[in-house]
Amino acid sequence: MRTGARDLTAFQKNILVVLAEEPRYGLAVKRELEEYYGEEVNHGRLYPNLDDLVGEGLVEKSELDKRTNQYALTDAGVExxxxxxxxxxxxxxxxxxxxxxxxxxxxANE
Structure with missing residues (x-):
């Protein structure tokens, strides 16, 4: 497990920043990133990166219902x-x- 964001891609760091605001389900993360990038974010890009962040212990994945997962920063993700x-x-x-x-x-953001 990594100890920080130093080896993460810019896209992965942006996922962490989106989740820093509040836990979100995958499509909500996707929408936030699309707003930031000004273009569509492919599912095939988003979910493998979310899974990598979960594997690194930076993001926690939980089940909201049978079809929807929620993602939240862990303490390591915040750090x-x-x-x-x-x-x-x-x-x-x-x-x-x-x-x-x-x-x-x-x-301005307080």
Whole structure:
């Protein structure tokens, strides 16, 4: 099992971010990603990646009913998102102007 998001693809990281908001069933994850990408997300791309994230212990899969699974971040998944954000922000915030823009984004989403 990995200890963070470092070996994940951008698509897998985006799945984690979608699930960070709240647990969702597969088609709800698909819709969120389609809104972000501005194009259709193929089932053949989404579900194998969800399964990989479950296998890595970053996402938990549970059955809502006989046909629908729900996906939620595990504690390790939350830590993977934090790890990725921390690394990216540590590289990105190179000056006061960028730091202020990040503070504005955080404040707008509180």
């Amino acid at each position: 993977a998102v934090f790890d990725d954000l921390s690394w990216a922000l540590g590289k990105f915030i190179a000056n006061d102007e960028r730091a202020e823009r990040i503070r504005e984004i955080v404040a």
